[in-house]
Amino acid sequence: QVQLVESGGGLVQAGGSMRLSCAASGRAFNMYAMGWFRQTPGKEREFVGTIWGGSNTGYADSVKGRFTISRDGAKNTVYLQMASLKPEDTAVYYCAASWDGMNLRLAGSYTVWGQGTQVTVSS
Numbered sequence: 001q002v003q004l005v006e007s008g009g010g011l012v013q014a015g016g017s018m019r020l021s022c023a024a025s026g027r028a029f030n031m032y033a034m035g036w037f038r039q040t041p042g043k044e045r046e047f048v049g050t051i052w053g054g055s056n057t058g059y060a061d062s063v064k065g066r067f068t069i070s071r072d073g074a075k076n077t078v079y080l081q082m083a084s085l086k087p088e089d090t091a092v093y094y095c096a097a098s099w100d101g102m103n104l105r106l107a108g109s110y111t112v113w114g115q116g117t118q119v120t121v122s123s
Contacts, residue, residue, distance in 0.1 A: 002026040002112045004095050009117030012085055016121075020080040022095030022114055032101040034078040035110055036069065038091035038119075045094065050104040051078060058104065063089075085121045092116040 008020040022034065033052035039045045049059040051069045059067060068081040078095060096110035103109055
């Protein structure tokens with residue numbers, strides 16, 4: 001069974017940068033895609049970005065040009081590099097794994113989730 005563990009969250013000032021990591025352990029082979037989502041209290045989990053097929057990426061419009069997803073296959077780790085952070089980026093960030101390759105912007109396409117890491121951007 002695959003387990004995902006996020007790290008790298010914390011407090012940052014607006015305009016700053018932060019990198020989140022998501023390490024996969026267990027039977028992670030044949031995983032089709034890894035995605036990043038975020039959630040604030042009272043709201044649904046929101047798509048941030050995804051990486052599939054090795055290096056293909058897609059992003060939500062709200063983060064395009066500011067966030068970058070990459071992966072290190074040797075370490076089974078995916079990264080979310082966030083720059084030009086805004087207070088509205090404050091959320092709990094989750095990484096997730098998908099094996100079916102369907103609409104990767106939907107949370108329902110992912111079957112394994114990490115525990116989440118808090119990112120707080122102060123104004």
